[in-house]
Amino acid sequence: MANNHLTSESKQLATWYFTFAAILFGAQLLFGLVAAIQYVMPGFLFEIIDFSIARILHINALVVWMVFAMFGSVYWLLPDETGIETVGIKIGKLLFWIFAAAIVVVVLVYLLVQVGPADETTIWFITEGREYIEAPRWADFGIVVVALGFVGNLFLTGMKGKQTGIVTVLMADMIAFSGLYLAGMFFTDNISVDQYWWWWVIHLWVEATWEVFVGAIAAYGLITMLGAHRKTVEMWLWIEVSMLFGSGILGMGHHYFWIGTPEYWWEIGALFSALEPLPLVAMFIHVLYDWGKTQGEQNAQGKDVSVINNKPAFTWFVLNAFGNFLGAGIWGFFHTLPQVNLYTHGTQFTSAHGHLAFFGAYATILIGMMYMGIQGSNGIKVMKNTKASIWAVSLITSGVVGMTVSLTIAGYVQVLVSRAQMGATWAAYFDGQSGMWFTQAMDWRLFMGAVTFAGFLFLIKDFLSTGKDAQHEH
Amino acid sequence: MFEPFVDVVPSFFGWLNQGPLTLTIFLHTIIILPMIWIYKQEKARLEREE
Amino acid sequence: MANKSVWSDNRFWQRSAAWVTGFASVLLIWLTFDTSAQISMGNDADLKNGVTKRVPGPTVINYKITYEMDTKRGHEVPVIGGKEKFFGRDDYSEEEAGALLHLGKLGSQAKNCMDCHTLLGNGAYYAPDLTKSWLDPAWGPEGSLQAMTGKNTREEAMAEFLQHPSQYPTHERMMPNLGITAEEAKGLVAFLKHMSSIDTNGFPRNFGKIQGAVHGK
Numbered sequence: 151m152a153n154n155h156l157t158s159e160s161k162q163l164a165t166w167y168f169t170f171a172a173i174l175f176g177a178q179l180l181f182g183l184v185a186a187i188q189y190v191m192p193g194f195l196f197e198i199i200d201f202s203i204a205r206i207l208h209i210n211a212l213v214v215w216m217v218f219a220m221f222g223s224v225y226w227l228l229p230d231e232t233g234i235e236t237v238g239i240k241i242g243k244l245l246f247w248i249f250a251a252a253i254v255v256v257v258l259v260y261l262l263v264q265v266g267p268a269d270e271t272t273i274w275f276i277t278e279g280r281e282y283i284e285a286p287r288w289a290d291f292g293i294v295v296v297a298l299g300f301v302g303n304l305f306l307t308g309m310k311g312k313q314t315g316i317v318t319v320l321m322a323d324m325i326a327f328s329g330l331y332l333a334g335m336f337f338t339d340n341i342s343v344d345q346y347w348w349w350w351v352i353h354l355w356v357e358a359t360w361e362v363f364v365g366a367i368a369a370y371g372l373i374t375m376l377g378a379h380r381k382t383v384e385m386w387l388w389i390e391v392s393m394l395f396g397s398g399i400l401g402m403g404h405h406y407f408w409i410g411t412p413e414y415w416w417e418i419g420a421l422f423s424a425l426e427p428l429p430l431v432a433m434f435i436h437v438l439y440d441w442g443k444t445q446g447e448q449n450a451q452g453k454d455v456s457v458i459n460n461k462p463a464f465t466w467f468v469l470n471a472f473g474n475f476l477g478a479g480i481w482g483f484f485h486t487l488p489q490v491n492l493y494t495h496g497t498q499f500t501s502a503h504g505h506l507a508f509f510g511a512y513a514t515i516l517i518g519m520m521y522m523g524i525q526g527s528n529g530i531k532v533m534k535n536t537k538a539s540i541w542a543v544s545l546i547t548s549g550v551v552g553m554t555v556s557l558t559i560a561g562y563v564q565v566l567v568s569r570a571q572m573g574a575t576w577a578a579y580f581d582g583q584s585g586m587w588f589t590q591a592m593d594w595r596l597f598m599g600a601v602t603f604a605g606f607l608f609l610i611k612d613f614l615s616t617g618k619d620a621q622h623e624h
Numbered sequence: 625m626f627e628p629f630v631d632v633v634p635s636f637f638g639w640l641n642q643g644p645l646t647l648t649i650f651l652h653t654i655i656i657l658p659m660i661w662i663y664k665q666e667k668a669r670l671e672r673e674e
Numbered sequence: 675m676a677n678k679s680v681w682s683d684n685r686f687w688q689r690s691a692a693w694v695t696g697f698a699s700v701l702l703i704w705l706t707f708d709t710s711a712q713i714s715m716g717n718d719a720d721l722k723n724g725v726t727k728r729v730p731g732p733t734v735i736n737y738k739i740t741y742e743m744d745t746k747r748g749h750e751v752p753v754i755g756g757k758e759k760f761f762g763r764d765d766y767s768e769e770e771a772g773a774l775l776h777l778g779k780l781g782s783q784a785k786n787c788m789d790c791h792t793l794l795g796n797g798a799y800y801a802p803d804l805t806k807s808w809l810d811p812a813w814g815p816e817g818s819l820q821a822m823t824g825k826n827t828r829e830e831a832m833a834e835f836l837q838h839p840s841q842y843p844t845h846e847r848m849m850p851n852l853g854i855t856a857e858e859a860k861g862l863v864a865f866l867k868h869m870s871s872i873d874t875n876g877f878p879r880n881f882g883k884i885q886g887a888v889h890g891k
Binding site: 574 | 682683684687688690691694695698699701702705706708709710712713714715728729732747772775776777778779780781782783784785786787788789790792793794795796797798799800801802803805806807810811812818819840844845846847848850851852853855858861862865869872873874875876877878879880881882883
């Protein structure tokens with residue numbers, strides 16, 4: 151990404167974050183492929199890079215690339231929203247390098263050391279062994295420092311410059327996002343207490359604070375890409391915040407059905423989380439509504455050109471609006487009621503939901519933000535889709551949807567055979583895994599994973615070349 | 625009238641759990657109802673500003 | 675009459691968002707206090723006096739654990755019965771049992787167990803759920819897994835498997851050797867036995883109750 155057109159240091163820093171995020175996205179897909187191959191050929195890299203290690207890298211790279219792209223998105227939009235250069239940008243740049251270096255060390259330790267003896271040194275220096283937040287404790291403290299610096303920059307800039315509704319939402323959201331990480335930093339012998347607080351990080355990130363972040367980014371995108379009216383967009387944003395936090399915070403109950411916590415969580419988890427798709431419907435309607443409205447206004451003036459000034463980014467934003475609803479909303483609702491979850495909990499159903507939700511809700515909009523970075527870096531006024539943009543979006547989307555469908559079918563087999571029929575034992579588990587529907591689903595998942603990766607290659611080609619494409623309007 | 629308590633430890637939230645959805649509807653209600661008050665205040669403000 | 679509707683007023687929605695978020699957070703914190711009290715670990719006295727805890731104390735490893743239907747609650751619950759030997763002893767003190775559990779919980783994290791298995795249903799889906807694995811009939815006296823390791827008790831069979839997993843394949847998909855020592859294996863088995871005693875509101879349903887249902891008896 152060339153930076154020659156960027157006068158704002160904040161936007162330059164954003165492009166660094168986007169670049170590193172794109173690299174980690176590639177790592178996520180590669181290790182996902184390793185894990186997918188292991189389902190089909192269990193001997194693949196056995197006792198070299200075992201499934202557990204491939205999966206740690208797959209999901210940690212996922213979380214970290216998204217956090218990088220989120221930080222980048224905030225640094226990107228701050229100068230536009232507040233009207234001033236980001237305060238403390240030098241510290242921001244230093245923290246970027248610390249963060250990136252720490253990630254590289256953590257990844258190398260995951261790959262080369264993998265596991266340690268059962269004592270505190272392993273927890274401090276190798277792995278904490280808690281899904282998604284395996285990062286060893288020294289890295290936890292590093293992450294806290296980096297997050298504090300980032301939140302500090304955001305707050306100082308928001309208070310000094312113009313504090314729009316979008317910036318206000320981001321300020322409140324990002325401090326909660328960073329603070330919640332602290333809930334995942336302690337060790338306890340009591341696994342019920344362990345998982346209770348672990349969900350404070352995982353759930354309150356992906357089903358509350360990250361979703362609100364997406365709402366704010368979508369609002370920013372509609373204003374910058376379409377020229378939508380700020381007042382309307384921000385009203386929608388506040389409605390979305392009410393509905394997202396209103397359902398998402400107590401929706402956490404759906405993780406407390408079976409971990410040793412009281413039965414009353416069944417009710418709390420069931421209805422609050424059943425309402426979680428509502429704001430996602432609202433967000434989808436909102437994006438399409440604003441698009442139609444601004445385009446209609448322009449057509450009424452007799453101008454017959456598209457209002458969208460960044461086609462590839464807007465494509466990803468629209469995909470986000472629908473993918474969030476489908477992946478997080480529908481696929482989540484599938485198994486959120488306790489009567490259903492009793493049998494689906496801990497099966498490939500969760501995995502299917504995870505793939506479509508992380509993609510639909512987060513990957514899409516963050517890729518969209520990366521395209522906005524490319525547009526700004528190259529001083530492009532109206533950015534068009536190239537062949538590679540279209541190949542990328544088509545292949546990645548069909549790949550992820552294909553994986554989701556495969557995993558859903560695999561999940562059905564597990565639920566019916568391993569759980570309902572056989573009662574969840576070791577033998578029951580492997581009877582389910584050996585079923586023809588399950589093994590074929592895993593073959594398809596691998597194929598669709600490869601399709602996704604091919605799409606990623608097109609995406610990178612496009613990132614590297616589209617800035618110089620002559621068809622864009624300067 | 626009240627359902628007997630069946631969970632391991634009696635608690636306020638467990639007691640509110642009186643049958644299908646009683647607890648969750650109660651919680652939803654106390655979250656939503658105060659919005660009426662916010663609505664009335666904002667309506668009065670808008671009228672004042674006219 | 676106001677010309678502007680409150681429903682399209684940004685301030686109304688902003689205040690509503692602040693209220694809903696704040697109050698939902700307060701409720702969550704209140705619920706967290708209530709739940710934390712209920713899931714705190716019990717102790718030896720509770721076990722001796724027959725006090726039911728959702729998460730019993732570590733000395734539960736001195737007792738026999740079963741998983742039985744509770745008609746009042748409508749699902750299965752772990753039932754703690756009489757004394758049962760664990761690695762030849764049923765008199766572990768609170769400190770000894772606590773130390774074993776501590777070692778096992780640390781081990782479960784140091785070896786990244788939940789990146790293949792699920793614990794309480796959370797984790798990865800590449801290997802069987804371990805929530806009630808202690809109660810799996812396959813590790814019992816007539817069970818195939820116990821027979822495979824050539825040991826005479828559940829705990830010894832599980833510990834042997836954990837130390838040399840790739841010697842005992844149960845499927846084409848095998849558990850890798852993670853360098854688990856004999857002491858760590860003992861801790862891990864204590865951790866698994868303790869986990870099976872946690873009241874998980876009936877998850878997993880029908881655990882170990884149905885055998886051979888698919889292929890017919």
